[in-house]
Amino acid sequence: MQQTFPQSDNIVVITNPEIGLKQNAVNLNEVVEDINKRQNISGLVVIGNITANGKFDEFIWAQEILNQLTVPYFVVGGEKDYLFSEGKGSEISLLWGDDKQFINAENFSFVGINTFQSILPSRKYIDSETLHRLENKITSSQITRLFTFSFYPLNNTENSDQFSEVVFGKKYFSFVGKMDNTNSGKSIFEGFYLNRKDGWGYLLVSTKNDSVFIKKILGEEIKKKIKPEIIKTTFAKLSELPKNKQTSFISAGTKIWSVSFNHVKITSSVSDEENIYSVFGNGLINCVNASGKEIWHIETNKKISIPPLIENDLLVIVSDDGEIHTLNSKTGTSQQIIGIGERITSGISVSDVDDYGTILKSVIAGTEYGNLYCYELNTLDPIWTDQISDVNSELKVCSDIISSDSKIYFYDDRGTLYCRSAANGMLIWQIDAATGGWTIKNQSSFRLNKNNLIIINKDLLLVDEAGNLFCIDVLLGTVKWNIKNLNANGLIRLDNLNNLILPTTKNSVVVVSTTLRKVASEFELPFELKDETINDVVNIGTKLFVGLSNGWVYKVIPKQKVEKFFRASYAPVISIDELNGNCLVTDYDGNFTLLNLSKK
Template structure:
């Protein structure tokens, strides 16, 4: 008996001693679309395919430069040449300018996250990129639930390796939610991209490594990737590059214990508002809320390829909900009791706004990307489809290629189409009298006639794609149109002529602008630290507020009501500036970006964030 027991122990010891190492290639920030990036990735793929001992390849985001469909398809074509399994995540470059709002990435790679096991190791990757939003990252509530569920399936002794694009720190506003989940498991390493260099450090006491970009910092032909080897004692990382180097630059002791601090999760906090009610959809909400009469409409994600439309009343009760196949990134629109919503998969739906009863649906051959607006059509087009009402309501929408369509809202018959723009239309178009004004990702601002779709004028500032005035919502006082762009410019454009009236570059503008109720003042949330109140006539300062909020890239439209300015910051706080220029916090909604606040009747407002939290409130 003793001999058998000894033999068994020796076999267990030998199996652990000679357990198969796990090896994988790690690439990140390939930026297909950037100069020579495709050639570099071809060389990287060829080099990886020569390493027979690897088990898989991980790619941690910024696969493309702009997230364009052509770039994604090009990257997929190259990466498909890999002979071992590939697991891929998106980065902020794959989502900020995505012509499909992130849907194409999921279509090509089946998901934007991954989870799999090899022996006693779990490899799990989470998406931290935000569709149509730049700067830092965010972890979606749906994905955090998925992370919990995937980890719960593993044995207590399973080694966990966590992949993400952004570092798990303040680069992701709610990073601590993932850290608080991971601390309950045998987490060994965090692996991320984004920073374009090899780096070994700690994130909340967890060993972490950043991977170099696929191309070099100084020489775009200096390609490279990392090879990660996991054995019973260490995690070793070697860089492979165009110079033939295979040097080891990191070794992490797998068996070293460490305590991961629990980070208190920040809860809702009211400072000075009168909170009527709160509602949590517990799912990602991409567009701002829509309010109509005594109803509030919200669009939230429902799984990876469906969306949910929720209608609430002013008491916070759900009146109706509909689930649609497809991803909705755009704010819906409403007129004459009909609600219109559109998907980046190319479908336009209408519903009874009161009951949620589906009415009509039509398909397009490209993604619908703009926020929707309705107009009172006053043109001469005679419709072929008979109408049951005398409604003149029409819905206007923009697409990934830059087309603008106008459809009769009741029948969904096309009225006109404008094809002047050549870049994606993302913004909420400004409707003023018989004009529709919008920016596009081709660098232009367009003014088109609402009755026939003809171009009145187009205006261009900076010629760089990256500095297009496309994400801000234009505002007007009836004389000028005001836009901001990521080159830090604020511009007043003559509404009738499309000529520059004045331009200011000293306010550190980005993609957030609003206007007073009577049109005499501009409200501007800067890229960093400051909020400005400016003269609409001259662009000069009326008042500046140093708020010390660091970087904020969330597009947001400050609003005014009876001399009070309401706006929110990326840090999750809603603010009020009263008529005496007193700045006051209203409430904190959580570490998440807040959409534009919506007016709701006399003195009531609704605020929502990207985590699906809705607050109905009144100013004190």
């Protein structure tokens, strides 16, 4: 929800409420009461950690307390809100409308900036959507002073130079939730933690010309009528831009086209013979043709983090709040929408269902409450529902659902693998983790990596959380063989010979022959990539293309050295796909680039 701050004398900054412990909630309630008694407050900013443990009920509790404020407010998440939460910080957008804010007052602007990546929350990064919106706001207004609010200092982010370019010429002052020894200066200030040894505290901030006055408000000092400490400091202004760092790289003669949408993209796209279909984190859905021209787009205002599916002329979309939406893939026209009322945690699968001799296409999804829902694809009329939980257990469907020969396969959050009928949901077989031998590191938060299940002929292949590979006979529901200690990261791809391509957590890519049941080859990546994550890999012709969390794409040719091939920006590669024999690369910032492979 976009806020508007009226112009008055003061703003309030609350830092690290960590709602979860009862006393912390008591402290926040008392701070809200104190603020509501004060005059001339234009607005309030809460910098994380909002929660103590990233639990959804802690977010709800914090919201219930903060909504008692009589002044407008917005929140900026902290590391516990992003790293510990199941939604990796998406709870902030769900409850408060956005994880970034741009608010203009009379003499300055307030800018709330998310410095986390939703797919790699441990990295410090400012997404292009934030930078693009900030640039537009600054360009369209006469504001010359900015207050920025972020958990990490902005100059600690990987792409801090891009932020510097946007705010160059403006005066700004930064409040942060967590500062380290590398950050200093008059224009950056670490927030005053709300929960103190002797009660609570917050900051009351005012300005005069280029001066910033920060007043430390302490509950105990109010009771004792002690005058608060006041810190006087100033806005800063960049006198020169940092030296440009080379971020992009394109092998000579490879680029066919590129397009940037400046929206966060966290899922792979799908394509047919003519077009590429994509969803973005803010609910944008679009269609781009093979020449990079946008054919249509729609804005759903829904958060979408599950990849779409294409089936004939129907595009199937699932929103995080549990809506299944079908669109005409040629026009973008909405066909059907149904709300499940539960968060879908499985991804979606299209399967054939035999309805008294008539073969119907169905869409199947699993939810956070362990429910399975099957709908007829064209009408979204219900076909069947089932539940894997019982009165003695609460289970969640947490893997992709894959289908083959009118059966579906998936995992729950305790690691039990299921085979069920796609026609009616009836259980055919199941294997628990102990019996199968696969590893669960944390039963309460067990979540499988994307695409870690695949079926080849009559075998189901899976990668567990320890990076081991298992092969299961889909007819008998028994483990046929396994390969331990591969350190696979959970992503499974196939090469042209149906060998498994398995990226590892040890800076390499392993190729496994399912016929020989052993590792056929392994490709080491350069040592400087040891701390990066392999986000995708694809086999095109005789080459492998590997996409990394630092934005680089490397080319691997068997029996030759691994070499750099492409980089659009700092943004992590989200997916690499073959498109008409060429290589399509998409990244976290919504950049799409088609690379020519005919000369390579």
